[in-house]
Amino acid sequence: MGRPTKGALPMTSYTVPPTAGNNQKATQQTLLEYQAILENASVGIIFTRDQRVQHCNQRASAIYGWPHGELVGQPGSVFYLSSQDYANIGRIAYPMLSSGQLLDHELPMRRKDGSVVYCHVRAKAINPENTAEGTIWIVEDVGERRRAEAELQDLLLKQHAILENASVGILFTQDGVIVHCNPRMEAIYGWPHGSLVGRKSDVFFCDTEDYENFGRTVAPTLMAGGLVDIEWRNVRKDGSTLWSRHLAKALTGQDGERSTIWISEDITERKKIEQDLATAHRDLEQRVHERTAELEKAHQQLDAMIQSSPLAIYARDRKSIVTSWNPAAERMFGWSADEIIGRRMPSVPPDRIHEFNDLLRRVLSGETLMQTELVRQRRDGKTIYLNMTLAPMRDSAGCITGYLTIAADVTEQKKAEQQVEFLAYHDALTGLPNRMLLQDRLNQAMAHAERTGTHVALMFLDLDNFKQINDTLGHACGDLLLKEVTARLKDCVRDTDTISRQGGDEFVVVLRDLPDSQAAVPVLDKIMVQMQKPVRIEGSELTTSVSIGVALFPDDGGTF
Template sequence: MNRQDQHFSNVIVESLVFLDAVDPPRWKGSFRLSAEHPAVDILIFNIRGRFQAVPARCPHEGYELTHCELINENTLVCPAHGQHTDLSASKFKVRQHDGQFLLSIDDNTIAGEGSETILQLREEIDKLRLANLKQQRQIHVITESMDAMLSESEQQKAKLRDRANQQQGLSRFVDRIMDTIDDLLFVIGSDGQIRRLNTAVERELGFNEAELLGIGIDSLLSPDERQALAGRLPALPWHVQSALFETVRLSGYYAGEHQLLGKNRDASKAIYWLKSSLLHSEQGKLEGAVVTALNITEFKNREIRLRLSAKVFDNSSEAIFITDPQGTILEVNTAFCVMTGYARSEVLGQNPRMLKSKLHDQVFYRRLWQSLLTKGEWKGEIWDRRKNGEFCPMLLSINAVTDKSGQLTHYVAISTDISHQKQTEQELKQLAYYDVLTSIPNRFLFKDRFEHEISLAQRNNTRLALFFLDLDRFKNVNDTLGHWAGDSLLQIVAARIQSCLRKSDTVARMGGDEFTIILPGLSGITDVTELARKLVNAMTEPVQINEHTVFVGVSIGIAIFPDDGDDFDTLTKHADTAMYAAKAKGRGIFQYFEAGMNEAAHQRLSLENALRLAIEREEFQLYYQPKADNTLSRVTGAEALIRWIRPGFGMIPPDRFIAIAEETALIIPLGKWILKTAFLQAREWAEQRPGFRIAINLSPLQLLSEDFIAILDDILAETRADPEAIELEVTEGLVMHDIDKASERLQQIRARGIRIAMDDFGTGYSSLSYLQKLPIQTLKIDRSFIVAYSDDPDSKEAAFIKTIVSLGQVLNMKVVAEGVETEPQLRLLQSYGCHEIQGYYLSPPLLADEFRKRWLDCGIIG
């Protein structure tokens, strides 16, 4: 220890803390001069390797200097009033020993308490103590003030919470009240927007609360109702946001009937009775309105039903009267007064007994009342008496009316005047058993009489014969002259049949052109044969229908009881089978039933089934018969002819299956196949020989079917055939069957560029006026006229042929003769100027390959 250190005392710095978060870093600690002195806080700095110490608080007011920066590396500035503390002038000497700081204090300074250093130090300590006390008092005042403020704030918060809870409780209470109301309830603002609503709105209209809040109430009204409300408003100086609210604002209250639109606006709209009143605040400020809506749909429907019931009651054509449980008349309708002849005032308060006719006994009325009392209803026929004394048959229905508890309150009676029905009842029964057109028995009476005659024949051990008649060529008359001519023909035929019968015989019309005859009491069949021949001869006589003379025939099938059957169904079936056998043998004859005929019928059914399968399998071929000009210098076209190649049976000619196809409508799919096949062939040959044309026959079912034109267009598009290379043939009977519809179809066909020919011309009843109007380019002379010609130019047949050729020339139509087989026939047609020839004289029908080789590759084409 040097001499200087001998005058200093060393004090250890306690509670030492190193502060490295400030600039520059420093130590903070404290020391005591003696036990009775308070601790003094100091700051120790390392300034360029020297430790300097200063008090940690400003001596002026005791502000904390711990975190103050150094200025010029040795001066601390008080942040409160800017007092400077110079580290180099510090009285403290500091050194570090064994990790501790020792503070050296001059002993002389310590010995002389009155010295300036001690005084300064005490002064500084007192100032620091005063500053601390001042700060503590300020903090205490602030703390008390804050506590008071917090206490008051908590009290205010508690009051606000209480008030908010009260408001929420009141709001929930109001919501519960609103939701218990069955009516729809809306609270709207002065802009008409919905502010609150109850659950009834969602229940009835389907909207939830979120979807409607903020939406204008007017949007729930239909456009017409919104417009009507707006139209009733006067001119207002402000913009109208809600017509409904403005309506309420003007009068302070509104009530009216409206429809409200639900979420599903396609559903039926309900009807509501809307009531609304204005809503004001406690200060009287207008805040909006309250709108309630009561669903009155059921009431409106009930009102409508009541009005309708009253209308029905007043305007019913049936007499209606209402009585009380004792039978006193309370009300009647107009029809009752008209039907009975009594005025309303004459019957009110009376008993229905006043209408008694006395035609019914007491048992009748006893049963009536028993039914009313036990079943609550009675219905039946009753005879009443009108005011003028006339008897009137009534169909009466009485029903008891009870209330909800089941107590009888009224009787309602409805009566219908059935005088006319009674008067015409016998006529209706007569009409039910007799044919309206011919006035002879119909199918029902025929069966009744036939079964009666069988019973007599069994009892008397005699025979009876059943005739089944079917007219020949009746369809031609019906189709060409019209249904009126067919009806006239049936009446004439019925009269001719009756003229051939005995009084004991019965003739009946079964329907269409079919008749049946019963010949009872036979001992042999001589009378049967004689009547059959008499009927055939009678039917071959010409029939005059206005200016038309027509020829028909009859095919007759005969079955004998008990030889061919012993009941109605068997005998009629066998007679019908025999009739078809007569038609198959050439028509205009009669045929007795034979056992083998059933087999023929089965074969026909088998052929029909095979034909259906053949169409599915396309077991058909088209043959082509050429047509040439009358000089035979070139082939102009061909006619497509169908052939059925049936496996196991060979070729089936058309006359075996075409008629069946027509009867069963199989001609539709078959005809479609023919058209498609022929169109494809026409396209090929037209490309090879321009101007070459294929003719195809159409059936009536094809042409008149609803989808024929669509089918024709599809086939043209699919085959890409040239329409000019195709000619469709129709018969006179087909066209005249339905002249208007046929004409329309032919016009549609011609519009597509396809030529049209009338086949079998001369055998029908076509009118020249119709013929001129139809879009026909070709007339084909029926083969029957050509075949009938036998090399005699002066014959009637030659005249017919010449007339048809001349007619075609006059009408500017091409004339084709089919069925040409001989040289004389060809010469005759050439002399008349017939345009084209077709027939076996030229060639039989050929398959497509044979036709091409013979007539297109190396034929007579010039």
């Protein structure tokens, strides 16, 4: 900006001959209106002459990070990242502007502080026949738009990757015709890659009647906008049958066209297992019936002790169906005996299913598990910590028929232990890592940087005026300010970075995996911007700032 022309349109003053009368007033009013439009435009407007800025509006100053008024007189090269960039734009712009054409270009440019701003620049010579009269430049900051476009492209790539690599079949249909499907869908139904697109979806059904029956079953739900969840016997390309589970939902595009997404999985093996389980369940019921007398006698002997115990004592059969449930278990888990006996206990968190299955395997193999600490859920969803003993139960022939559980609630004890452990490594007020945990995180970050050739930035932050705020508004207000500062710092860094409070108004930030020493600058700028924003606490608007020191590893050493 600035090189292509030799002049600019002056904007600082206008005069009209005193004899103009009413025309003089009208002209002055028009000039004032033009001046107002220029200064309040949402785009940057710059006039150049002789490769220097003659005038610019406030928006242009803001885009390039200059105090308003300081750009006047500056050479056009201040807007470019290098002299080469400046020369390049000159070679592009001069022929266009001198021929009266509009220059329309998008490029990275330079702010006063050296940071990069992406701009959409449009320029035109004021007089193409005499470019020395100057050039007008219209500038828009398109950084946010570019970031949004990049995020959209990234999202599309991720969605494509999910579709192509999903472990379930995914298919889209429109008017009963397949318009897209992923490789897994082709594999499930035995079709060559790409051969399903364009075919009618009746290829998955044994005959037309079966296809129409399926359509009548799912159509009401799809038409109502609901989610279809159905199991159906389908056919592969070679005619063999399989059981499928289909999830489907109707979609409406922006153009109003309707389509349907289908997510399918092969559940043939699961169906076989269900059938086997049903047979096993019937066999187990027969065995339970035959041994009722013996179990009843054992139950009578133990019932008095179980009912009066302060510990939760309950029994389950080999399928984990609850067969007995004492009052302590009711209090501990929240289900009454009438509600839970005859059912599986829905108390195992989803992330503990594998652990539960392993324990079940061990106890049903004859092992007694003594005082095992486990996590469970109450009926109200509350997590509780239990100290459990699980023992197999045998019939008179020595066969394991189920297992007995004795549980003590150690939730409060566990919470106390967790709190002690947390406070050993975290700040009590903000919950941030303390110096001990910070040292560990920093050591890990530096070790990783040595292995990967990356950098680590260590930022020391000190809140300005914090003592004055604390003294005037009280420690409670100061504590709220520290919590707000913590929240703002978290918004400025990645999840892999570490924020630590060192005490008082001092914070330390560790930025890891930096490609170079300059990668910390955007984070530093973001923190400075966040800290300059006012904070409203208990009706008071507080303004503070922060002093920041930065050290880089390995550039500045490796000792904290």
